Amino acid sequence: MTRTSSGKSVGGGEPATVLTASERAAAAELGRRLATELRSLLAHVPAEHQGASAMGRFLRIDRNTCQRVIASTAGDDHDEAVLVRLPGIEGLGQFLDAVETRLKNGAVGEQVAAVRAAVRALERLIDRLGGSQRRLRQRLEADLERSADPAAAPSDSPAKRQALFRAAAEVVGRWSEAVVSVVMIRPVPGQPDLTEAVRTRAYVGHTWRPGAVPLEIGESSVPQLAVRRDEAAHQTLEHRPARGHTPDLLLNEFCTKPWPRMTSRALGDRTVHVVDADEPPQEGVCDIVLSVRRSTPDRHPALAKPPVGEVSLLVTFPARRLVLDVFLHKDLADRCTPSCELHLYSPAGGPGGLARWSTRLPGGASMEPLGAGLRRAASTAYARHEELTAHVFERVGWNPAEFVGYRCDTAYPVWRAGYFMLFDFGTAPANGDA
Numbered sequence: 084m085t086r087t088s089s090g091k092s093v094g095g096g097e098p099a100t101v102l103t104a105s106e107r108a109a110a111a112e113l114g115r116r117l118a119t120e121l122r123s124l125l126a127h128v129p130a131e132h133q134g135a136s137a138m139g140r141f142l143r144i145d146r147n148t149c150q151r152v153i154a155s156t157a158g159d160d161h162d163e164a165v166l167v168r169l170p171g172i173e174g175l176g177q178f179l180d181a182v183e184t185r186l187k188n189g190a191v192g193e194q195v196a197a198v199r200a201a202v203r204a205l206e207r208l209i210d211r212l213g214g215s216q217r218r219l220r221q222r223l224e225a226d227l228e229r230s231a232d233p234a235a236a237p238s239d240s241p242a243k244r245q246a247l248f249r250a251a252a253e254v255v256g257r258w259s260e261a262v263v264s265v266v267m268i269r270p271v272p273g274q275p276d277l278t279e280a281v282r283t284r285a286y287v288g289h290t291w292r293p294g295a296v297p298l299e300i301g302e303s304s305v306p307q308l309a310v311r312r313d314e315a316a317h318q319t320l321e322h323r324p325a326r327g328h329t330p331d332l333l334l335n336e337f338c339t340k341p342w343p344r345m346t347s348r349a350l351g352d353r354t355v356h357v358v359d360a361d362e363p364p365q366e367g368v369c370d371i372v373l374s375v376r377r378s379t380p381d382r383h384p385a386l387a388k389p390p391v392g393e394v395s396l397l398v399t400f401p402a403r404r405l406v407l408d409v410f411l412h413k414d415l416a417d418r419c420t421p422s423c424e425l426h427l428y429s430p431a432g433g434p435g436g437l438a439r440w441s442t443r444l445p446g447g448a449s450m451e452p453l454g455a456g457l458r459r460a461a462s463t464a465y466a467r468h469e470e471l472t473a474h475v476f477e478r479v480g481w482n483p484a485e486f487v488g489y490r491c492d493t494a495y496p497v498w499r500a501g502y503f504m505l506f507d508f509g510t511a512p513a514n515g516d517a
Contacts, residue, residue: 102226114165119440122156124194126388142181148174238447244495251401251498256295260288261404261464264396269412277380290368298358317354337372385508392506404464405496416487419506423450426501453488
């Protein structure tokens with residue numbers, strides 16, 4: 084094989100040219116689509132058959148095909164590289180036929196149809212970019228070996244995000260210097276298959292003008308265990324139902340006076356908090372800080388299909404800064420791989436981020452580990468960030484030394500987008516020999 088400045092040649096043939104920016108973007112989007120749809124499909128395969136060898140025997144197809152499918156869904160670098168790791172079109176078809184034959188139920192059939200649609204999109208991409216699967220692979224491999232960094236996504240541009248912030252603030256009529264979310268999750272003591280969570284939200288330096296959109300804060304995420312109709316899905320830190328007049332949702336020590344009036348309404352597993360404050364302050368801005376916990380525990384994300392837990396923060400109201408902190412109990416953190424994604428808001432997104440390949444925005448979200456405890460909990464976005472986090476841990480009686488923190492911090496977060504932290508509890512071995 085001879086390398087050239089533009090790519091590779093095989094046996095002295097014409098060298099493969101690297102992808103253009105638009106071609107690369109199309110390949111990356113399709114890679115994300117295939118990886119997420121296949122991951123959702125693999126979740127239907129029984130746990131004892133998740134390794135490549137066991138899966139091959141169960142589906143009665145070649146082990147290598149299963150290995151390549153598994154490898155294409157691993158990690159969080161779901162982009163054009165996925166198309167290199169996948170088996171060929173024929174192999175994918177055999178895999179899907181085998182899954183449909185061995186696992187006959189409506190959910191599997193629906194997911195197989197979703198993967199088949201993605202495979203048809205891959206066939207069209209092959210025709211457009213390579214003419215053959217081998218040629219497309221050569222172009223992808225040449226593209227992946229480029230030394231130069233790819234062009235930044237629009238959401239990676241602070242100037243574009245700042246322009247969106249300014250326009251959104253004008254349209255909505257209210258904005259914050261920072262929106263801060265601190266989420267703490269631990270296994271329920273004595274019930275390791277369940278988890279419980281506490282979420283704290285701060286609108287720091289919040290201001291608005293007359294006629295602004297009302298400040299309404301929604302609490303809803305991954306499905307909970309059943310909540311009776313006569314129960315509220317969320318509670319205050321003191322275990323009082325978050326329903327009706329709920330002044331104790333506020334952490335008054337961190338709010339500016341006069342304190343706003345809080346009204347909560349329960350809608351199934353979703354709770355909406357309406358914040359009624361005085362007229363816009365004549366001087367300065369206000370801080371609004373509230374904290375809420377679940378009424379019922381969640382199932383452990385390792386038991387989900389796929390085994391991915393998520394924590395998200397939707398940018399409903401524009402802000403100059405976003406900080407999303409997630410503190411996982413070490414028993415959870417030791418079992419999962421974290422990642423961060425940015426998604427265009429969609430009310431029909433589905434759990435785990437895995438049904439949202441079509442809403443994911445390239446770039447725009449990154450995560451940094453904070454380590455154990457609160458030694459790195461401080462933030463320049465909010466002077467009382469570490470103090471607030473320590474206060475909530477103390478209020479609920481949890482030991483912060485037993486938790487591991489992760490942070491997403493961005494200037495001028497994309498308005499009406501969701502910043503997601505995903506925690507992958509998948510246990511299929513990488514070599515597929517289990």
